[in-house]
Amino acid sequence: MTARALRLATGKLLELPAALGRLNRACRTFQTFAEVLRLPTRQMMKLAFPLQELQRQLTPDSRLHLHVKTFDPSLEDISKAESVFTTTGRNRIEYLSSAVRLDHAPDLPHPEVCFIGRSNVGKSSLIKALFSLAPEVEVRVSKKPGHTKKMNFFKVGKYFTVVDMPGYGYRAPEDFVDMVETYLKERRNLMRTFLLVDSVVGIQKTDSIAIGMCEEFALPYVMVLTKIDKSSRGHLLKQVLQIQKFVDSETQGCFPQLFPVSSVTYSGIHLLRCFIANITGNLKTDGL
Ligand code: GDP
Numbered sequence: 001m002t003a004r005a006l007r008l009a010t011g012k013l014l015e016l017p018a019a020l021g022r023l024n025r026a027c028r029t030f031q032t033f034a035e036v037l038r039l040p041t042r043q044m045m046k047l048a049f050p051l052q053e054l055q056r057q058l059t060p061d062s063r064l065h066l067h068v069k070t071f072d073p074s075l076e077d078i079s080k081a082e083s084v085f086t087t088t089g090r091n092r093i094e095y096l097s098s099a100v101r102l103d104h105a106p107d108l109p110h111p112e113v114c115f116i117g118r119s120n121v122g123k124s125s126l127i128k129a130l131f132s133l134a135p136e137v138e139v140r141v142s143k144k145p146g147h148t149k150k151m152n153f154f155k156v157g158k159y160f161t162v163v164d165m166p167g168y169g170y171r172a173p174e175d176f177v178d179m180v181e182t183y184l185k186e187r188r189n190l191m192r193t194f195l196l197v198d199s200v201v202g203i204q205k206t207d208s209i210a211i212g213m214c215e216e217f218a219l220p221y222v223m224v225l226t227k228i229d230k231s232s233r234g235h236l237l238k239q240v241l242q243i244q245k246f247v248d249s250e251t252q253g254c255f256p257q258l259f260p261v262s263s264v265t266y267s268g269i270h271l272l273r274c275f276i277a278n279i280t281g282n283l284k285t286d287g288l
Contacts, residue, residue, distance in 0.1 A: 031132045033079050033270045048078065050228060050260045050268045054237055066244055070257040073274050081274035081283050084159050086133040091157035093134035098150040102182050106153050111280040112161040112189045114151075115224075116180060117196030118206050119167030122226035125263035126196065127154075127164050130273060132266075139164070151183060160191070160280040169206040185217050192220055192279050199225040199260060202239045203246060215253055222255040223247060224272065229262040236260070 030036045036047050046053045052068045073081075087093050099105045117123045128139045137154065152164040165180055184193065193214055197207055214221040223243065228236055240258060247254045259275065261268035277283040 029264070030266045031129075031269075033075075033082050036266075036270060037075065037079070047265065047267050048075070048270055050262075050271075051240070051258060054233070054240055054260070057233060057237060058241075062241060065241065065248070067256040067258075070255070071271075071275055071278070073271070073278070077278075077283060078270050078274045081277035082133065082270070084156065084277045084282050085130065085273050087136065091159075093131060093137050093156050094154065095138055096153040096155045096161070098152050100150050100179060102179075102186055105151065105183070105187070106161075108153075108155070108161050108189070110155075110158070110160045110189065111191040112163060112187065113192045113194060113276055113280065114163040114165055114183070114187075114190060115194045115196060116165045116184075116210055117167060117226075118169040118198070118204065120169075121167065121196045121198045122263060123164065123167060123196055126224070126226060126261060126269075127162065129261075129263040129266060129269050130162075130276075132269075149179075151179060159277070159282045161189075168210060169204075181213060184213060184219060190219070192222060192276075194222050194224050195254075196224050196226050197243065199228050199236060199239050200230050202242060211251065211254070215251060218253055220253055220255065222275075223258050225258055225260040227262060227264075228260045228267060229265050 030039070030047055033048075036044055039047070049068070051066065055063055055066045055068050058066070083091070085093070096106050115123050115127060124139055131137045131139060131154070139154075140152065149166050151166065154162040154164070156162060163183075165183070168180065184190070195207070195210055195214065197203055203211070211221075225240065225243065231239070240260065244258060247256060247258070259268055259272050261272060263269070274283065
């Protein structure tokens with residue numbers, strides 16, 4: 001090796017710790033709210049309240065259209081809600097069973113929330129992120145889109161059940177009608193349906209079918225906008241405003257506030273945990 005090559009190699013080696021540090025920061029996720037609270041205020045607000053942060057970019061006129069304060073918990077409430085999603089000796093979070101028909105679904109007394117959305121919308125990733133404080137819970141992510149043909153039930157301690165519904169848009173409507181429609185129409189302890197929309201592409205035709213179904217059955221549902229880390233801020237703002245307009249003008253049962261999330265950066269995940277704890281009656285906040 002020449003002296004020059006040696007110097008170059010040594011230089012690169014010396015740069016390694018700094019590069020690793022950068023990589024570590026870039027890959028770091030903020031799964032617990034305590035970690036979020038240690039961040040500088042601006043970054044903390046962006047992770048905790050992504051919709052409010054987006055709203056700040058808008059002109060005063062457009063700002064009026066976004067319902068950012070319908071659910072407005074305190075930072076303390078968001079911290080408290082985390083215990084519901086954390087495995088402890090007294091709070092077991094576990095996968096219960098899967099079912100292809102409603103009469104095979106577990107009969108539980110707890111309130112239930114379900115997640116529906118097109119294949120590839122980011123449903124499994126979102127459920128994984130929500131359950132990241134219970135890492136022993138296995139959320140199966142199917143490799144092939146549309147492969148999850150079952151309803152998967154997860155028990156969150158004595159608090160509530162989470163149901164991961166099969167993705168639609170692939171081989172639907174047969175699977176959808178057989179399983180999802182019957183479930184949505186007949187599940188008695190279903191408290192809230194979370195309908196996932198990919199924020200990159202907005203509401204698609206199959207999403208409209210699912211929205212129509214929720215409206216027809218007069219279900220209370222909530223729109224969650226996934227993958228918000230993937231778009232530029234301008235694109236995201238455009239999508240959010242379009243979807244908000246749609247919710248305001250075309251829906252009855254949809255909760256007025258949108259929940260933008262990223263399962264990669266954990267933006268919006270803590271707020272969503274708090275919302276779920278709240279609507280299932282496990283956290284009393286003044287925020288709703
Ligand atoms: P599902 O079919 O709805 O369960 O979707 P998955 O959770 O399997 O996600 C589909 C693809 O989108 C996968 O490649 C994920 O890694 C990716 N994905 C999911 N959520 C996010 C997110 O918040 N941000 C980014 N950048 N990618 C995501």
